[in-house]
Amino acid sequence: TQLLEQSPQFLSIQEGENLTVYCNSSSVFSSLQWYRQEPGEGPVLLVTVVTGGEVKKLKRLTFQFGDARKDSSLHITAAQPGDTGLYLCAGADNTDKLIFGTGTRLQVFP
Amino acid sequence: DTAVSQTPKYLVTQMGNDKSIKCEQNLGHDTMYWYKQDSKKFLKIMFSYNNKELIINETVPNRFSPKSPDKAHLNLHINSLELGDSAVYFCASSPPSPRSGGAPDTQYFGPGTRLTVL
Numbered sequence: 175t176q177l178l179e180q181s182p183q184f185l186s187i188q189e190g191e192n193l194t195v196y197c198n199s200s201s202v203f204s205s206l207q208w209y210r211q212e213p214g215e216g217p218v219l220l221v222t223v224v225t226g227g228e229v230k231k232l233k234r235l236t237f238q239f240g241d242a243r244k245d246s247s248l249h250i251t252a253a254q255p256g257d258t259g260l261y262l263c264a265g266a267d268n269t270d271k272l273i274f275g276t277g278t279r280l281q282v283f284p
Numbered sequence: 285d286t287a288v289s290q291t292p293k294y295l296v297t298q299m300g301n302d303k304s305i306k307c308e309q310n311l312g313h314d315t316m317y318w319y320k321q322d323s324k325k326f327l328k329i330m331f332s333y334n335n336k337e338l339i340i341n342e343t344v345p346n347r348f349s350p351k352s353p354d355k356a357h358l359n360l361h362i363n364s365l366e367l368g369d370s371a372v373y374f375c376a377s378s379p380p381s382p383r384s385g386g387a388p389d390t391q392y393f394g395p396g397t398r399l400t401v402l
Contacts, residue, residue, distance in 0.1 A: 216288070216374050217327070222371025260325055271340055272391065274327040 176201040178265055178275035186281045190252050195261055195278045197246045203265030206239055206246045207272070211260040253282045287311050288394040290375050297365060303362045307375030307395045315339070316358040317391065319374040320398045327374070333358055334380075340383045353394060372396045 178199045187193055197206070205224045209217035221230050226236055226253065230237045234257075236249040239277035263275040288309045297303055310318065318330040318339075332340035336352040347363045358375060375394040 211325075213393055216376070218393070221392045222390075240378070262327060269340075271329060277325045278315075279325070 175204075176180055176265065176273045178226040178263055178273055180261075180263060180278045182278060183276065186283065187253055189254055189282055191282075193253055195248045195250075195280070197248075197275050199244050199264035199265060201265070201267075202243050203273075204225050204243070204268060205266045206243070206248070207264045207266070208248055209262045209264060210261060212221070212258075217260075217262055218253050225262075227257060231279075250280075252273050253280075255282045255284050259283050285381075288375055288377055288392050290373075290378075290394040290397050291396060294321075294398050294400075296402065298402055299365055299367060301365050302361070302363045303365060304359055304400070305373055305375075305399075306357070306359045307394060308357050309377040310356065311377055311379075311392060313377040314355055315378045315382050316355075316376065317374060317376040317378075317395075318358065318360050321372045321374060321396070323371070331358075331360075345372070362399075365399075367401050370399055370401045372398050384392065 177199055181196045190200045205222055207221045207222045210220055211217040221237045223230055223237055226241045226243045228239045237249050258281050261278045265273040266272055293305045315334045319327050319349045320330055329342050330344045333352045334376045335355050336375045349361045352358045359386045376391040378391045379389045
């Protein structure tokens with residue numbers, strides 16, 4: 175069974191701080207996606223990474239796919255209260271089915 | 285303008301009842317999904333349909349029966365509801381997947397249906 179473990183599970187920080195969320199697996203994925211989910215809503219895609227070692231930037235968010243395509247990280251610079259939410263990584267297996275990670279709940283206080 | 289819509293938003297029912305959740309997407313996508321998110325926010329795929337045909341069935345109890353009358357709709361019927369069925373159920377849709385080796389396309393999620401079984 176493919177599993178994606180995210181750490182930390184919970185993160186509470188002050189506005190302006192930097193943070194990194196990790197997504198790890200013992201399985202290789204063909205690609206990896208990051209989603210953000212706000213309370214009462216469905217997840218919304220932030221980014222897809224495909225190539226091992228790939229780095230993508232989305233404003234203050236930096237995403238990296240591990241060289242071996244087994245792990246990924248999300249780094250947020252100067253976090254803002256609007257970044258608050260549940261962050262989910264999701265790996266695509268060889269049938270393109272998405273396996274979701276265990277989730278990281280981020281709270282950014284003003 | 286809602287892309288993926290689900291009804292109802294909240295569903296509270298007694299154990300043993302039968303209930304349905306409806307999902308519609310107006311994005312013209314071929315593929316639709318049902319996911320279950322438990323109390324710990326773990327999101328797991330249940331079913332996937334492509335052009336009204338079942339593609340993925342993730343060892344879900346046969347009390348759960350998806351039905352796709354057309355490619356814009358994927359409904360979920362649940363028989364004999366149990367306490368453990370309490371969760372948030374999300375419908376999603378996506379365009380056709382690219383050829384093997386390409387990245388999967390974006391999945392667009394509905395707002396979810398919170399099911400509470402008493």
